[in-house]
Amino acid sequence: MALPAPAHAHRNTYWRDRTEKELLKQEFTTSEPELLAGMSEAAPPQGAIIVEFKYDLKGRKGTKSKARCVHCKFPNHYKGFVIKVSDGTRRMVGKDCGRKLYGAHFTDSMLDFDAAYKHAKLLKRRQRLIEAEPILTAGLARLSTHRSLAQFASMASRVRSVLGRQLIATLDGVAKRGDGLTYEEKVRDLAAEERASENLSPEHVAAMSKLNRADLKRYRKRHGLPDAERYTYIKRPIGPLRGIDLLHAQFMPADRLEQLAKELRNSIGALRLDQKWGKTSLALASKQLSELIGQIERQVEKLRAPIEFFDHAHLKAICAWVQHQPTGSPLECGVGWIGYLNEYDEPVHAQLVAGYEVPSTEFIAAFWAAVEQPDGEAA
Ligand SMILES: [Zn+2]
Numbered sequence: 001m002a003l004p005a006p007a008h009a010h011r012n013t014y015w016r017d018r019t020e021k022e023l024l025k026q027e028f029t030t031s032e033p034e035l036l037a038g039m040s041e042a043a044p045p046q047g048a049i050i051v052e053f054k055y056d057l058k059g060r061k062g063t064k065s066k067a068r069c070v071h072c073k074f075p076n077h078y079k080g081f082v083i084k085v086s087d088g089t090r091r092m093v094g095k096d097c098g099r100k101l102y103g104a105h106f107t108d109s110m111l112d113f114d115a116a117y118k119h120a121k122l123l124k125r126r127q128r129l130i131e132a133e134p135i136l137t138a139g140l141a142r143l144s145t146h147r148s149l150a151q152f153a154s155m156a157s158r159v160r161s162v163l164g165r166q167l168i169a170t171l172d173g174v175a176k177r178g179d180g181l182t183y184e185e186k187v188r189d190l191a192a193e194e195r196a197s198e199n200l201s202p203e204h205v206a207a208m209s210k211l212n213r214a215d216l217k218r219y220r221k222r223h224g225l226p227d228a229e230r231y232t233y234i235k236r237p238i239g240p241l242r243g244i245d246l247l248h249a250q251f252m253p254a255d256r257l258e259q260l261a262k263e264l265r266n267s268i269g270a271l272r273l274d275q276k277w278g279k280t281s282l283a284l285a286s287k288q289l290s291e292l293i294g295q296i297e298r299q300v301e302k303l304r305a306p307i308e309f310f311d312h313a314h315l316k317a318i319c320a321w322v323q324h325q326p327t328g329s330p331l332e333c334g335v336g337w338i339g340y341l342n343e344y345d346e347p348v349h350a351q352l353v354a355g356y357e358v359p360s361t362e363f364i365a366a367f368w369a370a371v372e373q374p375d376g377e378a379a
Contacts, residue, residue: 012109014050015116020277023120024127028113029054033067033082038089044070047086049102051113055080055092071097081110115279122282125371126271129289132370133268139363140261140296146359148303149254155306156246159350162331162339168247170325181238181317183324192230200225239317243309245302253299260299264292293364303358310336310352 018026030036030053057065058078066075070091077094083106084090098106160168174181197205204223211219220227267289308314315333322331331340339349 012048012050012105012112014109015112018116020123023116024123026116026120027053028117028120029056030082031055031057031060033057033080033092036082036090038084039082040089040091041068041070041073042089044083044085044089044091044101045087046102049083049085049105049109051081051098051106051109052084052090053082054113054117055082067092069094069097071101081113083109119279119282122279122286123277125286126277126282128371129286130268130272132367135363135367135370136264136268136293139361139367140257140264142363143296143300143359144254144257144261148357148359149252149257151353151356152246152303152306153252153254155350155353155356156248156252159246159309159338162348162350163247164329167322167325171241171244171247174241175244180240181321182235183238183321184233185236186231187234189230189232192232193228196226196228196230238321239314241317242311242314243305243307245305246309253302256299257296260292260296264289264296267292293367297361297364300359300361306352306356307358310338310350312336 033039033053033055036053055067056079057067059065063075066078067080068074069076069080070093072094077092077097080092080094081098082090082092083098083102093101095110098110102109163171200208204225208216208219216228219225267285271285271289312333312335315336315338318338319331319333322329329340331338333339337349337351339347342348
C-alpha cells in the first residue's frame with residue numbers, strides 16, 4: 001500500500017481513490033491489531049498518515065480487551081484505529097488520541113476511511129443480494145403455484161355473494177374506524193329530560209301534574225312543548241372485526257404476488273447493472289428491494305384472512321351485527337360457514353375450504369440470512 005506524498009494540504013483521498021474492486025477485497029476491521037506487520041510502539045513521525053483499520057476489542061479474552069495506545073502508552077482503548085504513518089510503519093491510537101497527535105489531518109483521514117468503509121459494506125451487500133437471488137426466485141415460484149391462492153379467490157368471491165355489496169361497504173367502514181363490530185342501542189336520555197323540564201314554567205308544571213299520559217301528550221302539543229321522553233343512542237360492542245382482507249376482491253393476493261415478483265426481478269436486475277455504484281444509489285436500491293420483499297410478506301399475511309374470518313366466534317359476531325343493520329337480510333352461521341336460504345329455499349353458504357393452509361415464507365428468512373453478515377452487522 002503506497003502512502004500519499006506528505007501533504008501540504010490536509011485533504012486525504014487515499015480511500016476515496018480506491019476502485020470498487022479494491023474496496024470489495026479490502027478488510028476494514030481487525031481483531032488482532034498487534035499482529036499487523038510494522039506495528040510499533042515508538043513515537044510516530046509527523047507527516048502524512050492514513051487510517052487503515054478500525055478495531056473493537058471488547059470481549060477479547062482476558063486482559064487483552066484493550067489495545068496499547070501509542071499516545072497514552074498503555075492499553076487504554078477498547079475501540080480505536082490502526083494508522084499507517086509516513087515511514088510506512090503502523091501505530092494503534094484511540095480516536096481522540098489520533099486527533100491529539102495529528103490534528104485535523106487525523107480527522108480528515110478518519111472521514112476518508114469511514115466513507116470507504118460504508119461504501120465497501122454496501123458494495124458487499126449488493127454482491128450478496130445478487131448471489132442470494134436464486135433463493136427468492138425458487139421461493140416465489142413455489143408461492144405462485146400454492147393452492148391457497150386459488151382457494152382464497154374462490155372463498156372471497158363466495159363470501160362477497162353471501163354478504164352482498166352493501167354489507168361489505170359497511171364492514172369496510174367498520175374496518176377503517178377500527179373500533180370493531182358494534183350496534184347502537186336506543187336508551188332514554190334522562191339528563192336531557194331533566195334539562196327540558198327545568199325550562200318549563202311553574203304554570204305548565206302545575207297543569208301537567210294532573211294529566212294522564214294521553215292528555216299530557218295533547219297538552220304538550222297544544223303549547224308547543226317538547227316531548228317528555230328523550231332518547232339517545234349508545235354504542236355497544238359485539239366483537240372485533242377480523243379477516244377483512246377476504247372481502248377486498250379487487251386486490252387478490254395471486255395478482256399482487258405476480259406483479260411483485262416481476263418488480264423484484266427488475267429490482268435485482270437493476271442491481272446487476274455494471275455501473276459506478278455510489279453509496280446513495282446502493283442504499284436506495286437495497287431499500288427498494290427490502291420494501292418489495294416486505295410487500296410480498298404482507299400478501300402472504302393476507303392469505304390468513306379466511307382463517308380469521310371463518311372462525312366460529314367471529315362468524316357469530318358477524319351474524320349478530322347483521323341483525324342490527326337496517327338493510328341486512330338475516331344471515332345464519334354454523335361452525336366454519338355463514339349463509340342464508342335463497343328464494344328457492346336452497347342454502348347459499350360461504351365456508352372455509354377444508355385443509356386450507358397459508359404458504360410458508362421460510363424462503364424470505366433464508367434469503368435475508370444469506371444477505372446479512374454473520375456478525376449481524378447491517379452492511
Ligand atoms: Zn490513547
